[in-house]
Amino acid sequence: MIQTMQQISTIEELRVQIKAARLQGKTIGFVPTMGFLHEGHLSLVKAAREKCDLVVMSIFVNPLQFGPNEDFERYPRDIERDSQMAAGAGVDLLFTPSVEEMYPRPILTTVSVANVTTPLCGASRPGHFDGVSTVVLKLFSIVQPDYAFFGQKDAQQVAVVTQMVNDLSVPVEVIPCPIVREADGLAMSSRNVYLSAEEREQALVLSQSLRQAAAWLEEGLPLEQIKARIRQMIADKPLAEIDYVEILRYPDLQPVETELPGQAIIVALAVRFGKTRLIDNLIAAIR
Amino acid sequence: MIQTMQQISTIEELRVQIKAARLQGKTIGFVPTMGFLHEGHLSLVKAAREKCDLVVMSIFVNPLQFGPNEDFERYPRDIERDSQMAAGAGVDLLFTPSVEEMYPRPILTTVSVANVTTPLCGASRPGHFDGVSTVVLKLFSIVQPDYAFFGQKDAQQVAVVTQMVNDLSVPVEVIPCPIVREADGLAMSSRNVYLSAEEREQALVLSQSLRQAAAWLEEGLPLEQIKARIRQMIADKPLAEIDYVEILRYPDLQPVETELPGQAIIVALAVRFGKTRLIDNLIAAIR
Structure with missing residues (x-):
């Protein structure tokens, strides 16, 4: 099937397209992104494509969600390449507003x-x-x-958006999609492009320690011990600087008071390599 | 025309009705209220009736907007009477969710x-x-x-909701409607029922001082002088206790830095009579 993607940069023009699709009774799937697309984003488009008649992707590097000393200015952007990738993956409407438009x-x-914003990246x-x-x-x-389709790499973001949607009765269903990884295990991220070859190599410790954590959970190791072992694995990498290593109840992201078998948990990591901050996580259950 | 109003108390049921109306291409007008309806509310229904195919009114005394020492518990409620008045005024769907439903x-x-929430009732x-x-x-x-139709008696509420709708691109047009008054000038309010006969009499000072303010503005009196005169008028009423008397730029509710002719302003009053807090306002322009 030949798909012709439309790129739209104003809210008004997008509303016209959306209204037309609605009148035709089409279901609308939405993939919000900050661009610099990778396989992770494309997996969200694929999920949207399978479930919905019209797939809308937004590319907007949102200044509101960057701190004053964060990487808003240098966040990687390549709208030409993104546009080709989005079209290839089956996006119908690509919404690319400017900061002034938004x-x-x-x-x-x-x-x-x-509450869900208190720990981890919220802290x-x-x-x-x-x-x-x-x-x-x-x-x-x-x-x-x-x-609306979101990647589970940003598990806390999924939790926040889901909570907001439920609290405010927003008429949208949030669909979390699995983390997509490079062949060697590194979670896909637009920020991976910042990494030097050496940092890139040592950054494998995130996915490796999570794989270990899964095994330790299987063995029934106490959570505190698992956290300590992950910290040790990461500390062994000279370029790694731990931001956090946490194990919390999932999906409400509150502390695990008692380790009940079957309790869903998230093992969440944030680690800096030079100026680059990477996150990764594992959702599992206590044995 | 015979109008059959439906009363609905669950979000899910309301969504079904709204979806059906949408599919028929109907425009939807919304009048959110806290109930204990009066002519002010009915004027909003009238405006909605004239502009829209389907008129939805909500009655919900929202605990979130009451402070711990305010009148949430004793806020007047009479759903039977409200329901009859709403039906008579031409409401199609009356949404009456419980606190547990919301x-x-x-x-x-x-x-x-x-910003717009900083002065007046926000303070x-x-x-x-x-x-x-x-x-x-x-x-x-x-x-x-x-x-969505809102009464201008709550002018700051209109400003807040309009700002929110613009900021978040909510696809709704906010329509402010004029204050409706009793024959003697008292602005209609569900809280007027709290007033004793004596308080009710003295409460006329709100609308009277605003009428005076309009005349003083016409005469070109400086704003500070107008404020002082209003304060004096209110202070002359032994049961009145001033919460605020303010003149601000309209609609952004910021201080009037320089008194430019033509500048839109709001004269806003909040006055307590016993346990009852009344508000009223005048929107005008500097001469």
Whole structure:
């Protein structure tokens, strides 16, 4: 089937297209991204393509979700390449608004989610999840999708968006999709491009320690011991600097009070290599 | 025309009705209220009736927008009477969810609007407008109206909701409607029922001082002098206790830095009579 993708950069034009699709009774799948696409993003498009009549992808590097000392300015961008990849993967509408289009005046409205934003990246990156929930709600208002597809690499983001959608009765179903990895195990990320060859090599410790954690969980090791062992594995890599190593209840991301068999948990890592901060996680259950 | 109103108390049931109306291409008008209806509310229904194919009214006394020492518990409720009045005014769908239906679990998501919420009732009632913007966004998500009708008595609420809708690109047009008054000038309010006969009499000072303010503005009196005269008028009423008397730029509710002719302003009052807090306002321009 020949698919002709339309690239749209204004909210008004997108609304016209969405309205037309709605009138034809089409279901709308939405893949919000910050661009610099990789196989992880394309797996979300594939899931949307299978479930929905119209697939909308947004590419917007959202300044609200970057801290003052973070990488908003240098975040990798390549809209030409992204556009080709999106078209190839079956995106129907590619929404690429400018910052001025999304925030024509300073935005005074903030959407905040409590509790699930407290630990992990919420603790390391103050304000980050306010920026995420605010822009996602705005994108949902513009695209009005039936389904929205998010990668589980950003597991906390999935938890935050799901909580927001439930709390505010937003008429969209959030569909989390599995982490996509390079052949050697490194979780796909637009930020991987920052890594030097040496950092790239040592960064394998994230996926390797999570694979070990899965085995240790199988063996029934206590969670504190698993955390200590992961920390040790990462500390053995000279270029690695731990931001956090946490094991929390899933999906509410609260501390595991008692280790009940069957309890769903997330093993979540954030590690810096030079200026690059990588995250990865494993969702599992206590034996 | 015989109008049969449907009363609905669950989100799911309302969604079914809204979806059916949408499929028939109907435009949807929405009048969110806390019930204990009066002519002010009915004027909103009238405006919605004239502009839209389907008129949805919600009645929900929203605990989020009441402070711990405010009147949530004793806020007047009379769903039987409200239902009859709504049907008589031409409401098609009356949405009357319980607190449990709206907030089945503690809500973790908050929608906050900065700046316009800082002065006036935002200063007197901390957290009030977070409760308002959060519930209004949730109701908008449920009802998905084309137009939403709000009374200008709550002028700051209109400003907050308009700002939120613009910031988040919510696909709804906010329609402010004029204040409706009793024959003697008292602005209609569900809280007027709290007033004793004596308080009710003295409460006329709100509308009277605003009428005076309009005349003083016509005469070109400086704003500070107008504020002082209003304060004096209110202070002359022994049962009145001023919460605030403010003149601000409209609609952004910021201080008037320089008194430019033609500048739109709001004269806003909040006055307590015993346990009852009344508000009223005038929107005008500097001469």
